[in-house]
């Protein structure tokens with residue numbers, strides 16, 4: 001794999017103490033972290049005691065890194081072999097294993113063995129603590145067994161933040177913390193008797209456990225920190241901390257103690273706060289690095305290109321994040337930059353029962369097996385119980401499946417993997433099924449207090465974002481009974497109902513937006529909701545103008561008359577005939593009957609080609625032989641009453657717009673008018689401009705060969721016919737300049753450009769269309785779309801492929 005310019009620069013950064021690498025999901029943070037190890041080893045690890053540590057968040061991630069490297073090409077494998085050989089100079093370890101080792105030393109030193117308390121033991125100690133402290137704080141309502149769960153959580157947080165004295169807790173900002181379980185009305189004010197009481201609970205709780213020879217995971221970390229501080233064993237010259245946004249304060253302090261600061265040492269925090277999913281994490285909540293003793297000003301680098309997923313999946317995932325101001329306001333928030341890698345938009349399905357969802361997965365996985373190994377498919381749910389029951393269902397249906405174990409994850413065997421959203425962090429699969437995205441389950445419905453629930457919603461939203469951004473190629477999402485409110489926040493335009501079909505998921509349309517109402521008898525019928533959705537889909541997604549749609553279209557079946565719910569009429573030889581017919585049923589009522597009805601209509605009227613039956617939940621498309629087909633055809637120009645293809649030509653050479661029409665079958669027959677004028681322009685000479693591909697592919701080296709499609713333009717619109725080509729626009733980075741996906745850009749092949757030109761530029765072997773703005777030795781490539789950040793590049797890293805001189809717009 002070839003790193004991009006920014007990634008390479010980070011790998012080769014000169015070590016200057018603490019530094020921060022911020023990046024969006026899939027931007028290569030882990031990749032960069034691993035590559036950097038060898039760079040440090042080769043150039044900044046020359047003293048005898050120099051050692052390098054890469055810390056991963058958990059064992060799954062550690063195993064995953066090993067697994068990924070084992071599958072890489074030769075050059076990378078050499079990297080891997082160097083890393084995973086029994087090399088005393090480099091260690092790749094989980095934060096837990098590091099701390100557990102130190103905890104062991106602590107126990108040996110004090111000569112006492114401490115066991116991890118079970119949930120029940122912790123609960124018991126908490127109840128004792130509540131009763132004990134209540135005596136001193138009789139007025140504090142929170143001191144009640146009813147709130148033991150919340151108090152336990154708060155105590156864990158106090159310990160995780162190493163607040164070892166009451167004053168620190170009294171003045172702490174409880175960023176991202178709820179104020180109480182079950183809708184406790186009090187907010188936990190600073191310097192209050194409430195906080196004093198909670199801190200006493202914390203002390204007494206620890207005492208109780210210790211008496212029993214017990215400890216908690218968070219307390220164990222504190223012991224480890226105490227031990228490392230005693231031994232002052234600064235063991236590593238370079239430390240790279242992956243997923244640092246999820247570490248607790250104690251864990252961060254612990255790593256700081258391991259850092260052996262020298263003139264050539266480095267401490268690299270690799271983070272993405274948008275993926276911070278643990279409520280006890282310290283930096284992920286937006287706290288500054290100064291809170292752990294580091295000033296990162298001028299020491300941070302950003303990776304914003306998501307290489308893992310397609311633009312379609314990234315866009316849908318980002319919609320979730322965009323809807324939450326508190327996530328975007330985080331100091332270290334990085335807006336993802338989209339890359340020109342396109343694929344299938346996420347598929348969303350809604351089901352009435354878990355059995356329907358299971359059946360859908362079974363059918364879909366069986367179909368996917370033609371293109372994917374089972375090990376490339378992963379099913380992800382919010383809760384363990386959902387993956388357990390899904391695993392059982394899949395195995396029962398004969399699909400080899402297994403839950404990915406945290407400690408010993410099996411990535412190799414050819415089985416569908418199942419995992420929770422928390423555990424999939426850092427991993428990736430070609431196909432992801434996110435199941436049970438149900439109301440009340442994600443986000444969990446835990447607090448009556450609106451502020452508390454909002455805080456929890458943000459955490460849960462990030463969790464779903466993590467899940468969505470794990471997919472390399474295909475993302476499925478599904479809900480049962482009632483969809484999660486997050487689903488509604490993802491614009492339907494970014495989702496599909498079915499694989500390889502353009503149909504978007506069902507959405508209920510308000511009656512005020514109903515279309516073709518003049519053809520309706522009963523606006524209130526239950527089927528109408530479904531029909532209106534399908535009308536909109538036929539119009540917006542498939543491009544059939546409303547004038548072509550007829551409702552209650554009459555089909556003559558011998559002596560009987562039938563009426564199909566929608567007919568899409570097309571023109572052929574001047575006459576309109578039905579082309580697609582549709583039957584709709586009440587939401588969720590099944591489509592078998594509708595499919596049978598369609599078949600008889602298609603038999604009766606041999607002019608119709610396709611039928612579509614749907615109840616909003618299920619959809620089936622058939623051809624006139626009754627065979628199932630993947631999708632409906634989109635509207636084509638020849639379906640319309642006229643046969644000319646009409647476009648607008650925006651001539652960037654003179655800034656004028658023209659109405660442009662070409663015959664569908666004889667492209668050289670063109671008519672051109674200045675926009676809005678009646679008079680046709682005289683065309684003395686025409687040139688054929690070949691369509692050689694799309695913008696993402698750029699202009700190939702041998703662009704002078706003959707190509708199938710060409711657009712004919714007046715000679716004066718181009719500069720030099722032999723160096724003029726056309727490309728289809730694939731992305732939406734220039735919508736502000738009126739250039740949209742599907743438009744055709746006319747490009748003059750050239751290697752230079754002037755300020756303000758729209759150019760096809762190649763960066764890292766990838767072509768892209770941008771506005772060109774030179775700035776000294778660097779070049780600013782600007783998108784005309786606020787969603788995309790400008791890219792500043794060194795001139796030598798940018799290759800100009802051509803200049804856009806005109807746009808043929810639909």
Ligand SMILES: Nc1ncnc2c1ncn2[C@@H]1O[C@H](COP(=O)(O)OP(=O)(O)OP(=O)(O)O)[C@@H](O)[C@H]1O
Pocket residue numbers: 001002003004007023024025026027028029030031032272275307308425426427428469
């Ligand atoms: N320059 C590149 N070219 C092609 N693929 C890349 C490049 N950089 C990274 N990738 C690929 O993108 C995917 C994501 O990389 P990686 O896991 O390192 O990202 P990350 O930022 O750590 O992701 P996350 O935070 O979401 O876990 C991997 O499949 C990796 O191989």
